[in-house]
Amino acid sequence: MKNIAVLVSGGGTNLQALIDAQGRGELINGRITAVISSTPSAYALERAKAAGIPGYVAARKDYPSSQAMTAALVDKLKGLDIDLVVLAGFMVILTGEMVRAFPNAILNVHPALIPSFAGPGCYGLHVHEKALEYGVKLSGATVHFVSEECDGGPIVSQKAVEVLPDDTPEVLQRRIMEQCEWQLLPQAVSLFCQDRLKVEGRTVRVLEHPECGRRNAE
Structure with a gap:
């Protein structure tokens, strides 16, 4: 496990999608x-508490630099014996x-089809504002492995939705x-945990089968 x-x-919201997926097995x-x-005030912590999952705070202001915060997070994650880290609306840039x-x-x-509308400055509603400004007919979401390049890691999965004429960024x-992120992220997490990526x-x-992943890793 x-x-x-x-x-x-x-x-x-993406945390809740993962919690719900976990509840469904x-x-x-x-x-x-x-x-x-x-x-500290993130509602996500309330979601974790309601699900019986331990919650922790690592506020950027408590550290002198991004590197110091990253080092503290790494220590915390290692201490918790974590195998997979999921960034679900994490708005702090971590160092290498x-x-x-x-x-x-x-x-x-x-929240876009990488490499479109990705990289520095592309987060939250800004992504959807840029997509609408550009006039694309499709947008969507991407789940990817994180590399040292912002939004530049290998892509695990993507899903598209139609952009409608009256769409606002919201x-x-x-x-x-609803149609992409909440489906793609639990699927990708499950595949990782099965050693299928x-x-x-x-x-x-x-x-196709978890044992293939184990053989390829040997």
Whole structure:
């Protein structure tokens, strides 16, 4: 059984999707054992408490630098014996120490079809504002492994939705959350916990059987 830590900063809707999936038995061979928030007042911590999951706070203001915060987070995650780190609306940029401590073991969900509308400055509603300004007909969400390049890690899964003529950033955001993010993220987490994700350069292959992953790792 793999231990999962979910890093959050706000309301925790993607965390709730993971909690609900866990309750349905869909996080095969995985369990959420920690929720860590960069914001002490984040509602995500209430979601964790309601689900009986230990919650922790790692506020950026409590550390002299991003590197110091990252080092503290790595120590905390290692101390909790975490196997998979999930960034679910975590609004703090972590330094390379995190990726090096958890290579190909950090998943992020991004509310666009990477490489479109990704990278520095593309977060939250800004992503959907940019998509509408550009006039795209499709948008969606991407789950990817985290690398030292912002939104640049290997892509695990993507799903698209239609952009409608009367969409506002808020309406498009909600559609992408409901139809893409809340489905893709639990699926990707479950595949990781089953050892069914194999990274080959920039490509992520989904293995048919978990034992294939173990053989390929040997």
